[in-house]
């Protein structure tokens with residue numbers, strides 16, 4: 518485009534065209550960059566639709582795709598628009614918030630890529646007059662403590678961790694594994710409160726069931742808790758503990774457990790020597806869709822419907838009716854496995 522416009526204009530008639538082209542281009546670029554295009558879809562009565570942002574840290578993860586899917590369901594029911602933006606770092610979060618305001622959004626829901634961005638996100642929301650609701654990962658204030666004055670929905674992390682620990686202990690007993698032959702590996706994300714609570718919950722229930730505490734080894738993911746990063750964290754743990762026969766694997770989400778299981782498989786520790794229990798369900802079920810069973814034994818299915826639909830509904834009613842949502846909401850989970858996941862996930866609207 519720049520080349521065409523900078524070509525020497527030989528004929529007089531072209532000058533006018535160049536002027537029109539240039540002004541159109543400048544106007545277009547200006548509009549796009551400042552994002553001043555506030556015009557949007559209208560509802561059945563011709564009123565402009567309410568716009569709500571939904572920002573997530575890992576748009577490629579099934580959990581977050583499901584949150585978006587259920588946010589869209591709420592949008593279809595109430596007739597608002599959801600602006601879905603993947604924001605894997607702080608820079609993208611702040612740009613997205615400014616863009617939302619420029620587009621005329623009235624509020625947004627966010628799972629932040631870094632909980633320490635909390636105060637900056639609160640400031641950006643205030644500056645742009647946007648309502649704010651945080652989901653999944655709770656903001657940390659400048660004092661290092663959870664920001665309890667920001668609306669939040671998260672999973673009942675400790676309780677769900679307890680369910681994981683119980684499932685592991687029960688399956689170990691069923692298989693008749695001896696304590697001296699067995700160790701447990703938990704893959705967490707140190708800076709995330711919800712991750713720490715999930716790991717602590719699983720650990721305390723294993724210990725309460727008689728599992729030796731000194732045989733529970735925790736690995737920490739660097740960066741996002743995806744399968745690759747979890748694999749690397751697990752590899753460190755496995756290198757430190759080479760002589761273990763059987764492994765129990767838990768983690769902050771399905772991805773963390775899958776990383777652990779893949780690392781074990783890489784060391785020829787397979788399904789007969791591994792019991793893995795995830796948190797999530799939607800990523801882990803990939804292993805159940807494979808013909809040959811893997812060490813991914815069970816998962817606590819958590820609810821992207823609540824985290825996507827309900828948060829969007831809260832936000833919509835807050836904007837349109839002034840009804841403030843509860844400050845904190847904690848959601849439950851259901852234990853699923855290879856045998857019953859299809860039925861339960863169908864009932865939860867997660868499978869067709």
Ligand code: GLA
Nearest residue numbers: 580653654671672742769770
């Ligand atoms: C965190 C994890 C996700 C998912 C959500 C659930 O954000 O990274 O994988 O478990 O919590 O709230």
